[in-house]
Amino acid sequence: MHNIRLSASRLLLAGAAPFALIAGSAMAQTAPAAQDAPEAAADENQADIVVVGTAGGGTRRQDAAFAVTSLSSDAIARAAPNSTADLLRTIPGVSAESSGGQNGANIFVRGYPSGGDAQFVTFQLGGVPFFPPSTLSFLENSQLIRLDETVDRVEAVRGGTGSLFSNGQPGLTVNVQQREGGQTLKGFAKLSYTDYDEIRGDAWISGPISEDTTFMVGGYYAQGNGIRDPQFRAEKGGQITANIRHDFGGRGSLLIYGRYLNDHGQWLLPIPVNQDGSKISQFANFDHGTGALAGRDVRVTTNNAGRTVDLADGRGAKLGNFGLSFDYELVDGLSIRERASYMWGTANTIGLVPTDAPMSAAAMATTLGGAGSTVGSLTYASGGAAAAAGTQVMRAGIWDVRKRIDAFVNDMALEFKAGGNKLTGGFYLANYTTRDNWALGNDVLLTAEPNARRLNLTLGDGRVATRDGFTSGASFLVNGRYEGRDIAFYAVDELQITDQLRVDGGVRWQRHEVVGDVATSGAAFDQDGSAATLYDRTVQLGGAGRIDYGASRWSWTAGANYDFTSQIGVFARYSRGNSFPQFDNLREGLTIISKVDTYEGGLKVSTPMLNLYATLFHNKFDGLATTQIINGVPNESVGGAKATGVELEGVIRPFAGFSIAAAGTYLDGTYRGFFSGNGTIDNTGNRVQRQPKWMWRVTPSYELTVGDFRPSIFATLQYTGDRFSDPENAQLLPNYYQLDAGVSVDVNQRLKLAVTGNNLTDELGLTEGNPRIIGSQGAGTILARPILGRSFRFSAAYSF
Template sequence: MKKNALASAVSTHARLGGKSIGRWLALPMLLGAMTAGAEESKKEVGEIKLLDLEEVVVTGTPGGAGVRKLDASFAITTVDEEAIKQFSPKSTADLFKTIPGVWVESSGGVSGANIFVRGFPSTGDADFVTVQVEGAPIYPPSTLSFLENSTLFRIDETIDGMEALRGGPNPVFSNGQPGLTTNFRLKQGGEETEGILKYSTSDYDLQRVDGMISGKIAPEFYYMVGGYVTRSPGIRDAEFDSEEGHQLTINLTKEWGSGKANFYHRNTDDHGTWYLPVPLEAPGVDAGTFTYVGNTTKKRAVTVNANGDQIVYDFSQGRGWDGSVTGFNIEHDFANGWTVRNRFNITSGDANTYGLVPSGGAVPMSELAAGLTATTEFSDRTLDGDDWVQAVGFWVVEKDIESKSNDFSVSKTLDDHTITAGYYWSKYSADEVWSLGNQVAFEVRANGEPLTGIGCSDIPGAGCWAYGIDATGETETKAFYIADEWQINDDWRIDAGIRRETADTDYRVDSGPGYADGSIDTDRSLSDSKTSGTLGVNYTLNEDSGIFGRIGRGFRFPTFDMIREGQEVVQEIDQYELGYKFSGDTFGLFATFFYNDFTGLNFTPFPGAPTQQSGAEAYGVELDAQYDNGENFRVSVNATLQSTELTDTVAENEGNSAPRQPDWQIRISPSYDFHMAGMEGTLYGTLTAVDDRFGDNGNSQDLPGYEKVDLGVILRVNEQVTLQLVGDNITDEEGLTEGDPRITGNAAGNGRTILGRSYVFSASYEF
């Protein structure tokens, strides 16, 4: 394929093309051949335990009852505290790269990721991803425009680990997410007082302090308190501390002979620059560090209605979350095999977005109409013909969200059966005001200035437009579910579940002709009910291995944004899985084959664009493997191979690949333990390789594949002091994650790449 303008603008570093996949597929087999004769290793500094079949997981089980991985008939990944520290994610979404079957674009900053699951078709955000804390969804709808679940959660030293369940029994339990559910477990106090104090800095002037302390309040009553304070200009330097935040988490646990309860509260105020596509073809643009955000764009008056009224907004706030998540769980075992469980959660706060969004491509001044003169707005500098300009919009999205959810279940154990009946209820709302468009002419330069003398309409292809809404929506869901877990014998286990859910939604929106104008354009009340179900079987081959299979059907009711765009259709997903799991002394492997049949996708690429309808089919395999030589060397391999195809869509898109998702991706993570001058340490790294992708349903916008290399070292000075240095993207690869979602094909030459090279150093003291 001949390189186009967008592809030629990205880094020319060597890439793995689609034909190179064979050598990567061979790696797990090579690792398997290396297992003979080694002994199971003891835990060393930085050890990752992804494949422990004796580990008990709670996500995807009725009421969070828990099941051993060996007995589980679904694909689940667990990431413990040590693995999170070693990975050192720059955002919550960044951590999801450790999950097979998931494609993550975390290039948007601390918030605003795009996350895709197993070939489910989507054009952005995270339509099929739920984030839970202690088993309760923090916001039941996985995505609203400009809001996906990972935005509402920050990782710090209060996290004990994460469970990530793809498909499986997800459609039946909790909020019925058919795609990916990630459940974060908070640390809990114990008999001894323990804690950590950690300081982090970086080559981009990160200043962060984390802390956590836990212990005993009274007999069988424990506490954990922790949080962080952070600031930095960002890897894409904004000339000021564009990333600022703090968080405080409290977790109280009470135990008694036959039960347990815990209460948690997490208050977060954290934001950062929303990183967007940049003009890749303009001279002097470093795609890994470029941003228009700077001192001259902190405050801007934005037109909010057709009368020309303006409001001054603070664009230094970027994108983030200012709110709280509070909940409690209780579990009690009664006589004769009865167990009652309840999980309650309430989330409330503001998830606002203030961003500088390109509109059309960048061009040199010489291509503008004769006689036009452009002057920088603040420094009063006149541009010449070789200077480049671009139209950039000041976008404002303010969201006030709230949700409550409760999951109550009763279980009864009868010989080989455990039967669970449950009732899930949630109510969530969003009040929001948008003002999109608002384009002005910009000098193409990092932290560039707006221009006077020329406007958006003077730049060829800028596409000047305005769109605003004033909307409010509320949805109440009620769901009954029943599940049976049948341990037929020591080897065979069957589980099945069915769920009946009803959703009632009220949504009102004033969108007006370009701006909200005071008249209600949409006033809808919807009510619908659907049934989802799942059936899984697990066969234990021996104490080290097993196989499982599962079929299931899930759905997704229309969200507020879908209703506004006239897409009042229920999306349905049929899923089929077949898996194998093995955990030996030196080698472990999870392999999951999947097939999905998706119907009911309706989407609008951008406001005002025609709505497109589509279905999709996808099949593939997820691989999660680990080799350990029993002494000091380990390597983990995380890979996904899939084939996606759009169906039941417009003729020109029929048979195309689902947008944004690669046919294959692989992460290879070796680590080596060493001893030096009485200290223990771990040297580790990760190679990520990604196949080519397309940015749109028409497969006309090319996103070339890339490789990314990360390195790190952990040094444990003694039992209390640990030092860590992490290098992210050390080759400074400009891997493209997004073209221009508001342009067909590659015409604009805009693209968003992974973050440029950075280094983070941390020192921690544990007690």
């Protein structure tokens, strides 16, 4: 395979050049003055139009022949998400676990089997994939995008046409649309503070540059220790976004934007809890909602390889991104559309990863030294004082994963309209790289308590089990350089047969290529060669291997939408999509291409009193492949699955000011011919891991006017049903409820005060068991990751 390294800057200039010529010609013309539309009408129309999953230009949600959700900025504010991934809880068919903090989410879609991260989820910014691989180990798309007040709306399409557009994602495609300027100068500033001492500021300003050109610039900055306080500043960073749009006298427009993100937070992982069947309770004094294993004593350490690691670096991203969106009508009925983006930066992960559940020091001596081993001494690594008799202990690895990434994406299409027919043909190109350095393992011995302290253990026979708390060196190393390229051609035809009936169909051909050089762990060895020291067992980096992969596949879809009236319609669709192996799969020799067949149909109702969207779907999966780090080494899971489900979403407005929004999902997803444990465990018939059969949420809200004030009250009750954390269905995650609520008051037209509360009942709900082992953890004290505890956010916003 030829060298696929592309110069993103040259490609961007080459892609933009012909449009710049057209833009120059258009700007020379005299354009009529733009007029501001009434704000209420503009907001209503904007919320009704969706861009994601369409061939360009957007469509009314009521007319879409696929399952799509659109969330306005007001809906986002009321959801009060703790992270970007947390917002996806509002979308039916999607199970999002944000208990890992701002980063490190697990997102699952419609029974698509996955071991974690967000294997079948792509995030777009302005219609362009932010980073084309939906998931790499220790990197999923939501880690790269933050929600702030510069976001106008978020759209999400499930299945349907997603396999044709963008990067061809057959699962979930989430599009984040930026706020833009208008012909009136506007501004906004908000200061918020939480009961766990996080302070955050958001602001934006927008307006005209000329009659044809507008701008917007804004962002946020925040810092705090986080809900799970590790005794140091774990959450810190911000984002700035800017854009300029120029209109070409009604024939099209050019949007140029830039964004810089520098934000990181603590990577939250399983903590000790007690489990007795379906009953979950708190372990000792380890608060299930606010307790953190990390603390001052373990924040900065130097591992056996001599590398100093600071847990305050956490997990996050430091990225730059710029792009453009160009639309222009060349002649009547023929338009050109260009979307391009270039992103570069780092996305690192530093975390304290629990290795085993709490145990006695005597049990740990046996674990480290073998049968018959006893405790000689147990002391604190800092200060050397003896630990109390009966101290519960556990191990956790200090994992260090460094990634340098970049991506160039270009999507260009021609659109031809004639009568009731719209034909679109497009070309998609993506070139992306990552430079990986991993050091997993590096276990330290800790007290089994919040803000744990490092311990040193000497066995009864004189063998030294620890050095400065470390019980081992690295268990898995990676040093890799990967480069991928995707080329795709797509064509879609939409035909309005009658006023009521519209059909569409399309195909996509995609070529996926990856080259790389990667070295992973070689043989284990004893660093000093002495049997008296147990802490220096580690692995060394093995020889480099070469990756050279290429494959092509076709995707296609066909759908129909029938409107009984302008307010009631139905749709039906079939689609075939593919998911190509990415860097981590290829590193482990997994070259399987996942194939997904989706059948879906739905009912849509849009009236002043009621909006209802109901979708029935059936998915068949073949050639699935995932890799998880279990006991310090990669383990493969391959095979197939099937899923049938119903998604409901809607809002009822019985009288002025009051509404009840609701969403729910029933999912019957099971494995078929799916083997985990490197092919040793057949999970056929088991439920797909981490996804419940039942999941729903209800959000009532009431707005009223009291004198000069406009208060608004809202609440959300969410139910998450029983799940299994593992494909073997051995780790039960019991069902739980979560209650959130808030109140806001418009003091006047400019000042708004608000308070929101999350998990008001301080529910102990588990989202993950121990993904680093195979099978049951047994009864008693286990490792699991609960949802975040009760918290409150207070804010004051001023606009003009």
